[in-house]
Amino acid sequence: MDTCRLCERPDLRGVLDLGATPPCERFLGPSELDLPEPTYPLHLRVCSSCLLAQLPALVTPEETFTEYAYFSSFSVSWVRHAARYVADAVARLGLGRDSFVVEAASNDGYLLRHLVERGVRCLGVEPARNVGAVARENGVPTLTEFLGPETAARIRDEHGPADLVVANNVYAHVPDIRGFTAGLRGLVADDGWVSIEVQHLLSLVRHCQFDTIYHEHFQYYTVRSAQQALATGGLVVVDVELLPTHGGSIRLWARPADAAGPPSAAVLEVLAAEADAGLHTADGHLGLAEDVHRIRADLLTFLLETRRSGRTVVGYGAPGKGNTLLNHCGIRPDLLPYTVDRNPYKHGRYTPGARIPVHPPERLALDRPDYVLVLPWNLRDELVDQLAHVADWGGRLVFPIPRLEVVDPRSAQGQPVVRSQR
Incomplete structure (x- = not known):
């Protein structure tokens, strides 16, 4: 890994080397115990230019997510978290039966099912065949695809632009940040909203949550690095919420640039906290080891x-x-x-x-x-x-x-x- 996947500059510095491990969701059957098991380096680096913390993309999303072992609905607290989010989003954005919501990486429908219950038109985009099938069985419309500009264009042509695009716990899972971000922009209406939940690098560093570093997480975000990533698709962060999920996450609210307006006080406060922790410099990421x-x-x-x-x-x-x-x-x-x-x-x-x-x-x-x-x-x-x-x-x-x-x-x-x- 020589160059940053976001800014494409050769300015990467090592932060934490965890050796070589297998992909974290590739569970073995009894017949596989005597077979070789591939392992890949797990070495976190940070870009000195744009400050995106990242892993090399040694395991492709197609290898990881085509058949997936994680089903969100098995966590009671996670389903409750999704229900609260839906209630808040409906109130915040005035969503109703005439609205359209798309969720990228919608898993087994743990979130969209709450919109289905409210009669809000929605669509999940989930690449894992086995997980998406469960969502459809539970009444959640789900397309088995990876999100990118082409997929977004097809969805928009068929269903129209989305009032809200949800991307919870997926923005770290895509090595092609620019393509995925372009897909988010392609889905959302010009006056719509994009909502992203992702683990906060500030919490990872503060609380040494090193076990959240694994191959299907390709990058780790501060609000600052997320701003730069979203800007590649013409999206602007206008608000942020701090969440307790995954040991400390951020919920980013973004809009197309022409509809964005100035950032909220919360965005400025979190940026200041990141700067105080040293995460707006490359050196501030060191010491985790x-x-x-x-x-x-x-x-x-x-x-x-x-x-x-x-x-x-x-x-x-x-x-x-x-x-x-x-x-x-x-x-x-x-x-x-x-x-x-x-x-x-x-x-x-x-x-x-x-x-x-x-x-x-x-x-x-x-x-x-x-x-x-x-x-x-x-x-x-x-x-x-x-x-x-x-x-x-x-x-x-x-x-x-x-x-x-x-x-x-x-x-x-x-x-x-x-x-x-x-």
Whole structure:
């Protein structure tokens, strides 16, 4: 990777090298365990010119998203988040039965179903065949395509311009930023809105959320770098909201340049916070590696000492971020015999790289482990509630990021784990 994918200048600097790992959603079937498994470098870099943090596009979107293991509707809190967003967008933009909404990367219809219920005309654009089929079965109109200028033009010709284009948790997943952004502009009406949710690089750096770095995330945004990316398609950021999702995200509201107007006070405030954190300079992105080393050392020490003492630790969840954590820390079934997940698609499969088996959640009550390592830590509130029964046998939850904590799921009070206390 020699040049920046946004500004095309050869000014990239290394920020964090996590070694080589397999694609995070490429779960293995039993027949694949004796076969070679491809791995790809996972090295985060930042452009000194435009300050876009990025990974090389070693795994194509076609390889990752044509058949996909992630279904949004399995997260109760995520569906609720989508419902709140729809209610807010309807009120903010005055959406009704005469409106048209398009969502890029609409997954299994977790968001658009709330518009369908309101009678708002909508369309999902979802590249994964298996996921899009589920959306259609649930009554959400869905086109199986990757979004780009040509797809946008076909949709606009058939359905007309969109009053709102939603792109939640996809803007980091497209290596062709310019083409995807042109697709967003091609879909939206000249006086319409584009809404984007994406993890905030400021939160990633502040809280050392290194496990959210994986191959299907091609770039990581500040508001400043998102402004520059959207400008390539003639879109202007006019407002921003800070969200707790994914450990800290931003919701960007953008409009075509002729309809945009000046940015809100919130945009200026977030830009100032990014500048104060040093993220408007390339040097400000450095230092993440030392925090990653601390998290890795603490987690491995905990797992090794727990194993020596004869106590048991299993996992909860099999998210993409968990596979970055497991592989970078070198955690294998000797330290984490299995994990459980609510998604039946993953049952009977094995995590990429670490090859940890995935079972249904009911396995926890059968085995009664001493500790449950929560891999989707970003769903902490939801999972503390779901896993309250672990306390029935004296079990505890373990959260690895931003620092190692052991939690009583009934009190939900985390205590930082200090090595000398183990």
